Amino acid sequence: MASRFEIRIDGTSLVGESAGFGMPVIFLHAELTDRRMWAGQIEAVAAAGFHVVAYDRRGFGESEVAEGAFSDLDDLEALLDRLSINAAILVGSSAGGGLAIDFAIENPDRTVGLVLVGTTVSGADEPEFPEALEELLDARSYAAERRQWPSVNRLDAQLWLDGPTSKAGRVDGEPRRLFLEMNGDRLARGPVTPPEELQPAIDNLAGLSSPVLLIAGELDFPHVHELQDDLEGELENGFAVTLEETAHFPNLERPDLFDPVLLEFLEALAGTGEDEDN
Numbered sequence: 001m002a003s004r005f006e007i008r009i010d011g012t013s014l015v016g017e018s019a020g021f022g023m024p025v026i027f028l029h030a031e032l033t034d035r036r037m038w039a040g041q042i043e044a045v046a047a048a049g050f051h052v053v054a055y056d057r058r059g060f061g062e063s064e065v066a067e068g069a070f071s072d073l074d075d076l077e078a079l080l081d082r083l084s085i086n087a088a089i090l091v092g093s094s095a096g097g098g099l100a101i102d103f104a105i106e107n108p109d110r111t112v113g114l115v116l117v118g119t120t121v122s123g124a125d126e127p128e129f130p131e132a133l134e135e136l137l138d139a140r141s142y143a144a145e146r147r148q149w150p151s152v153n154r155l156d157a158q159l160w161l162d163g164p165t166s167k168a169g170r171v172d173g174e175p176r177r178l179f180l181e182m183n184g185d186r187l188a189r190g191p192v193t194p195p196e197e198l199q200p201a202i203d204n205l206a207g208l209s210s211p212v213l214l215i216a217g218e219l220d221f222p223h224v225h226e227l228q229d230d231l232e233g234e235l236e237n238g239f240a241v242t243l244e245e246t247a248h249f250p251n252l253e254r255p256d257l258f259d260p261v262l263l264e265f266l267e268a269l270a271g272t273g274e275d276e277d278n
Contacts (some may be wrong), residue, residue, distance in 0.1 A: 015056050018053045019049065019052045027096075033179070036178060037252060040255045041262065055256075076101065094120055112269055113212065113266075114208075115266075127223035154180075157180055214241065218239075218248040
């Protein structure tokens with residue numbers, strides 16, 4: 001069973017949970033969610049013999065809203081120090097993947113491997129959305145400008161959970177309920193102070209020497225797949241997997257597909273690691 005923790009860093013509080021023993025695995029959530037998106041994986045990965053940590057970044061979930069400039073990268077480094085974790089495997093979704101990449105470039109000696117799910121990369125070109133989505137994206141912008149947060153939440157779920165070209169409500173049940181709750185909490189809280197900008201990772205990918213597993217859902221945005229293809233070609237130790245009939249959050253909607261791929265990669269890294277206890 002996971003244990004909740006709260007750590008004070010630079011005048012703010014980061015809240016997370018940890019479970020299990022063994023090689024550390026750090027889960028980093030997406031921009032529309034919080035650490036709860038990884039609940040199923042926390043249980044599965046801890047049961048497989050790993051030390052699992054997931055936390056809410058500043059302004060998300062239970063963690064406090066930042067006041068003034070801050071760095072997600074500095075927060076992650078400080079969190080690992082406080083938890084006495086020397087090196088870890090990082091599993092990041094979307095913006096959480098972007099944070100994992102930034103960390104790995106800055107801290108190669110602390111990075112055992114990366115799992116990047118529908119990842120972003122700092123410094124990458126702004127995405128171009130299909131024309132067929134213009135009406136849906138315009139509706140979201142209209143609702144956001146008028147602070148109609150329930151409508152924004154519903155449209156976010158259609159775009160990112162169902163997939164941009166999928167029927168609204170394709171993903172239902174607990175995954176949809178959880179997404180709407182996490183994103184709804186984020187929208188109600190209001191905008192988070194943007195973290196400090198770092199050197200664009202897109203220009204420093206040669207610094208990524210650790211093994212990298214890239215995962216994308218078949219029904220995700222085209223720009224996500226284009227970026228994954230670029231990363232697979234750029235990274236010496238990177239390889240990609242596409243999970244059928246899933247969109248931006250394959251771990252939420254199809255853990256039966258996602259978890260075996262994740263665990264196979266983690267176990268391969270643990271089998272070649274020099275020290276499985278940090």
